[in-house]
Amino acid sequence: MTLLHPDRLFPAEPGTRAIARELYEAVKDAPIISPHGHCEPKWFAENAPFPDPARLFVVPDHYIFRMLVSQGVPMTDLGVPRVDGGETSQDARRIWRLFAEHYHLFRGTPTRMWVDHAFETVFGVTERLTADNADRIYDQIAERLTDDDYRPRALFDRFNIQLLATTDGALDDLTHHKTIRESGWGGNVVPTYRPDAVMDPEYEGFAENVEQLGRLTGEDTATWDGYLAAHRKRRAYFQEFGATATDHGHLTARTENLPPDQCGVLFEKCVSGRATADEADAFRAQMLTEMARMSVEDGMTLQIHAGSVRNHSADVMAKHGRDKGFDIPQRTDYVHALRPLLDAVGMEPNLTVIPFTLDETVYSRELAPLAGVYPALTLGPPWWFYDSFEGMMRFREQTGETAGIYNTAGFNDDTRAFCSIPARHDVARRADCHWLSTLVADHRIGKDEAHEMAAALTNGLVKKAYNL
Amino acid sequence: MTLLHPDRLFPAEPGTRAIARELYEAVKDAPIISPHGHCEPKWFAENAPFPDPARLFVVPDHYIFRMLVSQGVPMTDLGVPRVDGGETSQDARRIWRLFAEHYHLFRGTPTRMWVDHAFETVFGVTERLTADNADRIYDQIAERLTDDDYRPRALFDRFNIQLLATTDGALDDLTHHKTIRESGWGGNVVPTYRPDAVMDPEYEGFAENVEQLGRLTGEDTATWDGYLAAHRKRRAYFQEFGATATDHGHLTARTENLPPDQCGVLFEKCVSGRATADEADAFRAQMLTEMARMSVEDGMTLQIHAGSVRNHSADVMAKHGRDKGFDIPQRTDYVHALRPLLDAVGMEPNLTVIPFTLDETVYSRELAPLAGVYPALTLGPPWWFYDSFEGMMRFREQTGETAGIYNTAGFNDDTRAFCSIPARHDVARRADCHWLSTLVADHRIGKDEAHEMAAALTNGLVKKAYNL
Amino acid sequence: MTLLHPDRLFPAEPGTRAIARELYEAVKDAPIISPHGHCEPKWFAENAPFPDPARLFVVPDHYIFRMLVSQGVPMTDLGVPRVDGGETSQDARRIWRLFAEHYHLFRGTPTRMWVDHAFETVFGVTERLTADNADRIYDQIAERLTDDDYRPRALFDRFNIQLLATTDGALDDLTHHKTIRESGWGGNVVPTYRPDAVMDPEYEGFAENVEQLGRLTGEDTATWDGYLAAHRKRRAYFQEFGATATDHGHLTARTENLPPDQCGVLFEKCVSGRATADEADAFRAQMLTEMARMSVEDGMTLQIHAGSVRNHSADVMAKHGRDKGFDIPQRTDYVHALRPLLDAVGMEPNLTVIPFTLDETVYSRELAPLAGVYPALTLGPPWWFYDSFEGMMRFREQTGETAGIYNTAGFNDDTRAFCSIPARHDVARRADCHWLSTLVADHRIGKDEAHEMAAALTNGLVKKAYNL
Secondary structure (H helix, E strand, C coil): CCCCCCCCCCCCCCCHHHHHHHHHHHEEEEEEECCCCCCCCHHHHHCCCCCCCHHHHHHHHHHHHHHHHHHHCHHHHHHCCCCCCCCCCCCCHHHHHHHHCHHHHHHHCCCHHHHHHHHHHHCCCCCCCCCCCCHHHHHHHHHHHHHHHHHHHHHHHHHHHEECCCCCCCCCHHHHHHHHHHHHCCCCCCCCECCCHHCCCCCCCCCHHHHHHHHHCCCCCHHHHHHHHHHHHHHHHHHHHCCCCCEEEEEECCCCCCCCHHHHHHHHHHCCCCCCHHHHCCCCCHHHHHHHHHHHHHCEEEEEEEEEECCCCCCCCHHHCCCCCCEEEECCCCCCCHHHHHHHHCCCCCEEEEEEEECHHHHHHHHHHCCCCCCCEEEECCCCHHHCCHHHHHHHHHHHHHHHCCECCCCCCCCCCCHHHHHHHHHHHHHHHHHHHHHHCCCCCHHHHHHHHHHHHHHHHHHHHCCC | CCCCCCCCCCCHHHHHHHHHHHHHHHHHHCEECCCCCCCCCCHHHHCCCCCCHHHHHHCHHHHHHHHHHHHCCHHHHHCCCCCCCCCCCHHHHHHHHHHHHHHHHCCCCCHHHHHHHHHHHCCCCCCCCCCHHHHHHHHHHHHHHHHHHHHHHHHHHHCCEEECCCCCEECCHHHHHHHHHCCCCCCEEEEEEEEEHCCCCCCCCCHHHHHHHHHHHHCCCCHHHHHHHHHHHHHHHHHHHCCEEEEEEEECCCCCCCCHHHHHHHHHHHHCCCCHHHHHHHHHHHHHHHHHHHHHHCCCCEEEEEEEECCCCHHHHHHHHCCCCEEEEECCCCCCCCCCHHHCCCCCCCCCCEEEEECCCCCHHHHHHCCCCCEEEEEHHHHHHHHCHHHHHHHHHHHHHHCCCCCECCCCCCCCCCCHHHHHHHHHHHHHHHHHHHHHHCCCCCCCHHHHHHHHHHHHHHHHHHHC | CCCCCCCCCCCCCHHHHHHHHHHHHHHHCCCEECCCCCHHHHHHHHHHHCCCCCHHHCCCHHHHHHHHCCCCCHHHHCCCCCCCCCCCCCCCCHHHHHHHHHHHHHHHHHHHHHHHHHHHHHHHHCCCCCCCCCHHHHHHHHHHCCCCHHHHHHHHHCCCEEECCCCEECCCCCCHHHHHHHHHCCCCCCCEEHHHHHHHCCCCCHHHHHHHHHHCCCCCCCCCHHHHHHHHHHHHHHHHHCEEEEEEEECCCCCCCHHHHHHHHHHHHHHHEEEEEEEHHHHHHHHHHHHHHHHHHCCCEEEEEEEEECCHHHHHHHCCCCCCCCEEEECCCCCCCCCCHHHHHCCCCCCCEEEEECCHHHHHHHHHHHHHCCCCCEEECCCHHHCCCHHHHHHHHHHHHHHHHCCCCCCCCCCHHHHHHHHHHHHHHHHHHHHHHHHHHCCCCCCHHHHHHHHHHHHHHCCCCCHC
């Protein structure tokens, strides 16, 4: 019995499937490069065992618990932590049973593929999860988790991860990264500079955060110039720990390119709390351009994750806080939004700006045409709800003809579900080989080219995009 | 000779086709459940014969006559009724010939499949309609229509319809439904509460409609509370006749969740004719939330059909009135529009709100993410222009990975073309089996799962969504 | 060795591929009708040899040089002309080598297919271009270009072009067209009336252009009526040279239908330079409706190319000017935008208005529903970034079920790359046959119908749409 068919996600037509198999065979064992994600550096610093199957698979993974919530299962029954002081289930086995009873909901979703892949390849589970075998599988995984071979570092090595980037606040002291570096363990875990808390005037505690940025760097962050200088120092600090990229999560992709004196005035309004909503937005927009300018100087890649309406349910936000599956995409413009930044630095040949989108309509209309002409732009892979087989197909079909593959950045797993990393990269490799096999089958490219492209999509492009 | 190939709409690749066939075989004969549509209850109350082929197929079906109009055939030549007192063709045979001469226009459209299906399965016509055989086919259908076996109730039974919901104004006395119930005939025809005329301040005669609502219910509909109470009574009245759902046709999906006192003020402005366009819109928006609250109380499913710009041609509207094929979709937002309603009742586990859309871009970006987390939301099937093979494929491919199938509501035929009902359900079943067969073929799901999913898509989900 | 596989772009499934082959076989040799494009009439008037491989393939083709620019190759290294007086490479061989070194960037793009097709069918090159064979291929093409058989007229004949429309300013005296007509050469090259310079108040030199329009026609273009009369005369002048269409490139698809007195006031503001941005936009919008009214009179087809944000990079615009690959699509509305024009003339059975779009989201949502009911509307083929295999598939899949094929206008190559014309038409024919073969394979249409549709898509529809 097995959960994973060797031909999964390949085209049904036998001739094309054979091509996909051949391409996949050549890239399937390539090391994993994960240049953007949300794993905790603490896991690798402390190397403590993961607690139990429910807290490994269900409780922290919004892909999973949101689906159960959508069918009426209360979050508290699933052990999702509360911020309002109320109770939430602590019964790991009961949480697991709920997951198992509802596992059919994931039919046809990427989550199903990720979980099955982790079950079989990480924990040796080869039965499909059901209400009936829930306890048995729980026990099997729970037992493995007590084994040292299932601690974070051992799994990291077993997963053949060549590099894993975490995402870290600008004020983070990177203690865990320091610990990892000093531990003698060979795993390459690097931070990413994510300065939302000191760049977004509407972020909780923005003014104090900016002050703290000053204290950390010895710069006078009460002034625009000092504030910029402080960013430069923090970026350099992150680079010491191997960071090669920054990351920015904004509601829109708006950028601005204002004259320095206007920037100063805007900054002052923001730190003094007198900025209007539009001014705050303009400040965030301006800061993307400033970050891009610093990237030209220090070589860090700039990632823009735009378009998520965060915390859509006020009720869930009040009870459970952020990142609980209630972030919903909205229509997002790039053609006008990115123009100021591109006017400033878009023709820089050595800059890499990576836009991500949750609005697939921009693939062919805006992002591919932009990336297909501006040297500074490289397209991020399908993100979040689109980190899926169909999502990847649409991305390639809708960007490939205008931007080609060489203006794209390879794959990002972008996950906080550590055990899903091999599964996600495997799905991406299979999807890429599927797509390439169709181009070979209808003679748009030669098989020799497809092999080169598969290698590029697996590792070449991500290394280039993130300067690895 | 035959019009219908047994493998139509199945994948071309033989292995996948075999899977599709097997899945379809198990669901093809399941009874039809039609929880939303526009058949006339009068047909089943009176059970009079349908008049003639042209008045059955062409004159009342905007899918058909709009295509001929697009190629320059005047509506009056097609017998489309006029509201301006002018003449329109009464010559059924001449209308039919026009239809036959232009039948090639429908190549590749769902209409072609529906008509061929009705021709062959209902009327035994097995030749493709052409100018040459137009008269012969006309005669064949006309002759059958004189037969008692072709009256509405007989066809209803022959079509194996388990339930058919009509759409009825809030002020409708449901006489025909009463007649059906009292007739002793076993057909299950139920009404749907569609209160646009008493909920939309811009509806013709709104104020008088609201007064009439008061008279019908004995409530004081001059007050906000009385108005709401009147809705409650009418909903209960509809439920007596088997209604399990309400339906709302709005230009946008806007909802509001205003405090009661503001609602009262808004209501007063609307009934007194002093509301601005935006206030009228806010009132409609607020009423969706009120309807949802009542649904929590009385268990009725709430359907929102949003995004159609009605009566696009002023000229056609003046000559022929509403529903004449000149309703054109517009870009529609759901993520912001539904938020107030979802804040109010989105986490209710026993409420079912079904959004429909004419803007396919929201499938993956907004609707699937929303339905994949809010317990109260269930996605309506592809609507109107998307009630088609390609439309259904896009719907599954673009919602299935985020919402799965279990947050969708099965199929709606939404038609006023009675004879097309079996055809439309057959297309939906074939499309679902096609889609499922591709997931089996590339090993995303097992065949056992596909069988369960096919059954759910055919009947299980629609029963759940409409409390049947 | 060969670059072109006979089955390229056909479905992989053998049964479906056989159908596609059969359909293609019947249309592949049909003459080319090119009713919209940007070839220079001068080429055919003077019939001078094309200069060299780089200036034929690379320098004038923004599809090609933009891809190299996107990877950091400076425009000046590619010989792209400058408007700022700076230097640009004049070394054709060096430009060619750059092209060859970067040829892998085009893998999977339509450009790759076009270039390979031109290489093999026009120049007998059967090796894939690489850095290694760059010089050899350069020499081979360069040598051919010195041959009289490779002059524009000879190629025109060899390409089997039945009609080629150029695009010409309203003030153009059509000298080259006159020369062609008087030359005795049989090639049918006709102009298209493109009056942007005298219709867009924001066009450089608009007021003077309008004056010149007056001088050319003897009309008093200081008045609204005289201005309209002047357009009528110029249209008639263009028709003398075979023109059957006008063309309009606007940022949006906005139309207006204002009363004549308001038009007069608006016109006066525009020519006197006192129009606001919105008034200028309203004027352009009104003029589309005026052009449509003139089309009802004189039978010319009206083409609207909307939605391109031109010259996105201010820097590139300053250095290199217009049409340098920096035109990026934006979200575009048609349902509201076209309504005034359609209210005025949409029901005219003999008018043909052809909208083109760079926003694929409107295919199924707006354009197909509009074209599927208004007699005056016919959909233009996939444009620019969508003149590609995947783009064509999406167009058919997303418009075919609502508008059918008979409300579409066949293929446009819309190119200034003369040698790519046969390639582009070949891709379109293959894509159409691919699409039709899938409809035959799943029994949506019969093979006899597919043959008729393939012929219509190849030549029938374009002749009808452009009155040829």
